[in-house]
Amino acid sequence: MAAQAGRFACVLGAAACLMTASLSSASAAERHKAPAAKKQAASAAAAPRKTASSRAVAHKPVAAARVSRSFVAGRTSAPARIAYVPARQSYGQIAGLHEAFDPLSLKSSVAYVIDQDTNEVLLSKNDSAVLPIASITKLMTGTLISEAKLPMDEMITITQDDVDTEKGSSSRLVVGATLSRGEMLHLALMSSENRAAHALGRTYPGGLATFVTLMNAKARQLGMNDTHYVEPTGLSSRNQSSARDLATLVGSAYQDPLLRELTTSPNYTVDIGRRTLQYNNTNRLVSNPAWDIGVQKTGFINEAGQCLVMQAKIAGRKLIMVFLDSAGRLSRVADAERVRRWVESSSAAAAMMAAKPNNG
Template identity: 75%
Template sequence: MQVRNRIAARFFHALAFVALSVSLAAPAAHGAEKKRAVAAKKPAVSATEKRPVAKSSDKQARKTAEVSRGKSARVAVTLSKGKTTTTRLAARSAKAPLRAVAFTPPPQSFGKIAGLHEVQDPLSLQSSVALVIDQDTQEVLLSKNEGAVLPIASLTKLMTGLLVSESRLDMNESITITQDDVDTEKFSRSRLSVGTTLTRGELMHLALMSSENRAAHALGRTYPGGLEAFVARMNAKARQIGMRSTHYVEPTGLSSGNQSSARDLAQLVSVAHNDALLRELTTSPGYEVEVGSRTLQFNNTNRLVKSPLWDIGLQKTGFINEAGRCLVMQAQVSGRKLIMVFLDSAGKFSRLADAERVRTWVEQRSHPAGHMLARTEHGNS
C-alpha cells in the first residue's frame, strides 16, 4: 500500500513539472514567431544603400592603400578645442617622384672675370678697384686698377642727382610712380608702389640716400624731353667734366651697360661735392615720406654716415652682380679732404671695411707717433 502511494505521488509530481514547462515555453515561442513575422515584412537592403561604417583601423588601412596607389584621401584633423575637421591628403604619384632643384649661383662680376681681384695692394683690400686722391692737391695716395672700366651699379644715381639739381626744376612738383618705373631687368623690389605720388625733392632724397630705383627712374622720365633726352644729357655731362671712359644707358644703375672707371668716378665725386643739395641728401642718415595713410621710413645705404669716426661730405653706394659692391666718398681724414673710390668689392661689408682700412692707414701716415703710442697703451691695458 505504501509503495502504491509513493508511485502515485511521483506520477503527480512529474505531471505538474510537464505542465509548468509547457506554460513557460509558450510565450517564448510566441515572441520568436512574432520576430520572424516582422523580419519577413522588412524589405531587403539595396545595393546602393550605405554600408555599415568600418572600424577605424580598417578605414586607415584603406586610406593608406589609396595613398600608396597615388590616390588622395580625406583625413580627420583634431583642432585645439576638440573640434574635428577633414582635409584632403594628396598623395605623391609613383610616376612623379620628387626632383631636386638645381641651385644657380649668381653671375660673377666683370672684375672677377677679368682677374682684377688677383692684383695685390699694400692694404689687402677686398675691392678689385680702388683709388684714393687728395681732393685739394690731386695727389694719388692709393691706386689699384684705377683705369679698369666696369659696371658701376647705383653709383649712376650720383650723375642722375647732379643733372636734376642743375636743371633747376621745381622740387615741389608732384611726380607719380608709373609702370614705366618698375624694374623689368633685375626685378628689384621697391617700397614705392605704382601710383605713389611724391615731390621731385622727395624722390631725389630717396634716390641718393636709399638708392631707390623707381625714384631715380621717375626723375629721369620726367626730365624735359623724357628719358631718352635725360640719358643723352648724362653722357654729355660726363664728357664735359672729363669722364672719358664713362657711358650711361639709364638713370638707375640696374643695367650693366652703365660703366666707368675709378679715375672718372673720382672726377664725378669732386664735381658733385660742389653741389650743396647733393652733399645734404647723400649723407642724410634717414628720411620719412608720407605715402597715402602710411609713413615710410627710409635709411641710408651707407652706415658710415652715422659713425662718429667719419666726417663724410658726400657718398654713394651701388650693387648689382655684374658690378660687385661699390662705394664712392668724399671725406675728411686727418685734416685732408680725400676722395675714395672702391669698385667690385667681394663681400657685403667689404667695401666699408676697405674704407676703414684706408682711413686707418691715412691716420697712421699723418700721425705715426700717436698711433704707435695708442698701440703701446692698448697692449699694456
C-alpha cells in the first residue's frame, strides 16, 4: 500500500508542474474555429499566478481543483492544489488521477461506494479529490426547488437568459417555450435539461443570485465542505465537489419522494405549442430490471468527464455510489455494473462461508 501511495504522490507531483493557465470563456463553436497557435497564445496571455487558497480560486474564472494525496485507505490534511488548463482532457486526467489503482479496474478516476445504513465504505478511490461535477449539480438544484414548496403548476417561460453561452450546448426548449415548474423540474432531473434547470434558478424568489447563494448554504448545512456552486446547471467547471460530499447529497436527496420519482423516471413527454417532445432518462440503468435504483443523476462536461451518482439496492443492501471523471461515453455505467457484480459475488461468498459447518 505504501508503494502505491508513493506512486500516486509522484503522479500528483508531476501534475503540479502543469501550466496554471486558463482560456477565457468561449463557446464550443468558437474554440473549434480558433487555430491551435492562437489558442496557445491566448492561454499564455491569460496565465494567472497560482493562488495560495484553492477555496478563493473557486470563486474566480480560473478554476482550480484540489486533489487529495490520500489513496484509498489514507487521507492527509494538506491536499495538493493544482490549477488546470481547460482542454479536451478532464481535470482528473491532467492531474493523473486515472493512474490510481483500484481492485475493479474502474474507468472512473474517482469512485466511492458506501452502505447507506451503516456508512461502511466498500470502495474508495480518490474520494476527497475536488473536481468539476457537471450536471450532478442539478441534484442540488432539484433539492432547493422541492424544499421551497413553490407551486409546481406555475408556468415558466424560457428566455434568452437561459441559453447556454459558456459551452454552446443545444436544447429543444426554444426561447419562448412555456412549461410548468413541475415539468421543468422533471426535465432537469431526468434528462438533464440545462435550460430547464437555469429557468428554475432564474425564477426562484429573489432571482438567480439568491438561488446560487442558497445552493451553497444548503451544501454547508449538509456538511459538504468541499463543494462550491456558481450556477444551477453544471455547465460551469467551477461547480466542484468531492465524492464524499456527493454521497452526502445523494443520501439527502433519497429522503425526498419527489426527487426519487423524477430522477428515476424512464421517460417523459411535454407539449410545447403544437409540438410534443419526448424525453428519456440520461441513465440507461433506470430501465434495467437488474437494478433497483432509488435516486440517480448523471453529468458530463469535458472538464468533469462522465459522472454518475446513485442510490441503489444491491444484494439486500442500500448502497450509495459515486463515479466521477470516467473516461468513455458508456464507462460510468460499466463501472456501476462492475460494482454491482462485485457486491453480489462478495455477498454470495459471505453467505456460503456463514452456512459452512464449523468442524472445529
